Amino acid sequence: MSIDFLKERGTPLDRQRMTWREMVREPISKLDNDAFTRVRIILMNGIEQHMNRFLHAFARVRGDLQGPLAQIRRIEHHQQTAVNWLLGADHSPLETTIGFEQVAIEVTAAIAQAEPDPYLAQVHRFGLLEDFDHMYRFSALMDRLEGKDANNILQSYTDVLPGRPTMVEHRDPADDLRTPYDAATADPLSKLHAITILAGENQTRDYYMTIGPMFADPLARQLYAEIASIEEQHVTQYESIIDPNETWLEKWVLHEMCEVYNYYSCMSTETDPRVKALWTQFLDYELGHLHFVMDLYRRIEKKDPEVLLPKKMPSPMPYTSQRAFVRKTLVDEVDYRAVGPKIGALPDTDASLAYREDLHAHGVPSEQIAQGYRFVAGTELVAKTNGGAGKGAEVRS
């Protein structure tokens, strides 16, 4: 059921308070909850974290708005706490990593298909195949370091296969910059997509930078260092597709709309009633924020914020396996390269080749960890057990 976000004004700001007990709820079950519930939690944590980062940056350039920015930011911070604390402590950092990459694959694939602008859809597909490869590398690490099967997190929704090899994803910074959409003519949905993916990539970068040094294994530490560097590139790519000429307040309106849309998508698709209740509560919070910021926009920029927004709530993000689309993209575009803003069957630039050669001079962690790795349900030791037949896979079929 859709909602009219212009009429619905959500929860008043002065009623957007939670106790510590309400923020720290019972976590989801790693074993029993649907993988897409975890995907939603990870994405929404990223969206909230991105909002925090954005609002802080905004406060540093606009003294007159520091009050309202602090007010909204504090609520968003507590929302992030409630969302992120839903992950159970039996998720190891590596298991959560697999969850992060499942977000990157399934959410990016859904967005790439819904994206109305062909160039931006291409950018999303380009990033998708890179994150797809990260899943393969981290699954190999999980199997070979911890003896665990990534599929217990993926629940068979997502393939574990090589994508565009991580080792060739390293590019000169100039080759990560794309052409931004034009804020005046772009479809509002394209703007919501860009913010969503940017938020997801930025939290992935931050997460890997936090947990990478917590691993004792030197190859694991190297792999996190390598893939965190690609996530930094992805942040560079996705922020470059956003029109830099949007005003800060315009961006704030769009960020709030992005949160409304994403909580609406989560609420519409959630299968766990307890978690769905949280998405519903936070959708109401975000509607309150959206209208608060729209009013600021009207007052300060003296323009109608409704022209920035979609005419009606876009269809919710599907939160289902995008396997067929990912496989087709893999076949069609795995060899694509980026040359400045262009993406296609192009040769790497000399600058990217030189950059890569320098980074890899002492070895390539993503290649070393996954050498000869083939995903088998139950871990590759099952394949060893059955002469490569893969008992686990047989049991599943």
Add this chain to the structure above:
Amino acid sequence: MKKAKNHSKPEKASSGVLMNKTGVAAAPVDAAAQAEASLAAVVGAPDGQNLAIVRAEYEKTARPLGTMPPPMLAKGIVQSVGGFAKGTNPAVLIDKIAERLAFERGGVRLYQGLVAKLDARGTFEGGPSRDDLLHLQQDELTHFQLLCTAMAMVGGDPTAMTPSADLAGVASQGLIQIIADPRTTLPQALQAILIAELTDNDGWQMLIDITDRAGPQELADRFEAAKAEEEQHLTKVRDWLAAHGAAAITTKRPDEIFA
């Protein structure tokens, strides 16, 4: 007035040699000031109950870590195909098999880490040879294979993560961290494998006890054979660590003990 010496053995900036700075004896002056400030702080009467109260509150409403995966066969068929005794619950045995399966599979990776460490650092007098470790690693793989077969026999899914298998993973995290850390010595890593082998021995015994009561006798017999091998593992690891301890306590090169 002579300035009071703070750190007991200050490092020379140019030497590059670092020294342990934990504990109050390493910084007596600062530690005394710190203790004085702490004593002067106004705090309420000690009450260690709050932690327990909040824990109890969450415990009351907590849902389980997870449930057992659905049986791959209908209940009646599980009972007969799996060879379960009447009136017993197959899920209990399946959960315990999954726990050992996860542990043995992780055990293969732990021994691979030990072999890598031995290759890089060598062994010590009375310590394991490379072949010793490879032999134990192979045993872990064989036990993993046995447990996969056993799981199929009792109608379970060897690729599923049951609650006990999940916990085996949580409990093993520290062991992986110790063995995979390039800064740890072979004896330090063996100390971690000792924890694994001690747990493994008891784990196999519990599995045998449950299988004796509920499961097919054929499985119980095969588990007994695996347990006998695990007992040998434990003996070996204890012997290696004992040899190291005996040598270390009388060594004339104490700097080599932790290096």
